[in-house]
Amino acid sequence: VMPLDVIWAPVAPSPTTLETRPNRVACWGREYEFGVAGLPKQVRSLDQDLLAGPTRLVLGKEGRTKQFPEGDFTISEATDLRIAFRASSTVDELTVTGEGWIELDGFSRSTLTLSATEPTNVDFVAIELPIKPEFATLWNPSEYFPTRLGASPGEEQTSSPIHGMRIGNE
DSSP: OOOOOOOOOOOOOOOOOOEEETTEEEETTEEEEEOGGGOEEEEEETTEEOBSSOOEEEEEETTEEEEOOOOEEEEEEEOSSEEEEEEEEEETTEEEEEEEEEETTSOEEEEEEEEESSOOOOSEEEEEOOBOGGGOSEEEOSSOOGGGOEEOOSSOOOOOOSSOOEEEOO
């Protein structure tokens, strides 16, 4: 009997070209539609909408809550490997600017900047990402708590923005 060495390498799908349309980028069976400040308005994967509605950017100021409306969205760089974008929106004297990019495999990163035309106090800024429950059964919060990994909690969660959060399903 001769020993047999087995070398296994997963076969990844062939990369596809990033496709762009106004406010949208598509890659590998997914389409990302961007809304307020370049945050996801909808994410489609294999012809299924993953979000229950658009991501909301909410501002608390002087005891009142306001939602940023959709504003402008422009693509600032387009290559075969990456699409970079910029978007902004204004509520009262406050403007939020989102700058981000999405890579060939769908990985995306955004940075939001809040600015004011004059000094102002803000109680809070919140990003509400309404993922459909069937697509959010597993999570890994930005804070590393081993007891909080795995199954998504049944109740609403609030998290300080550190570096991100992974949400998905099996």
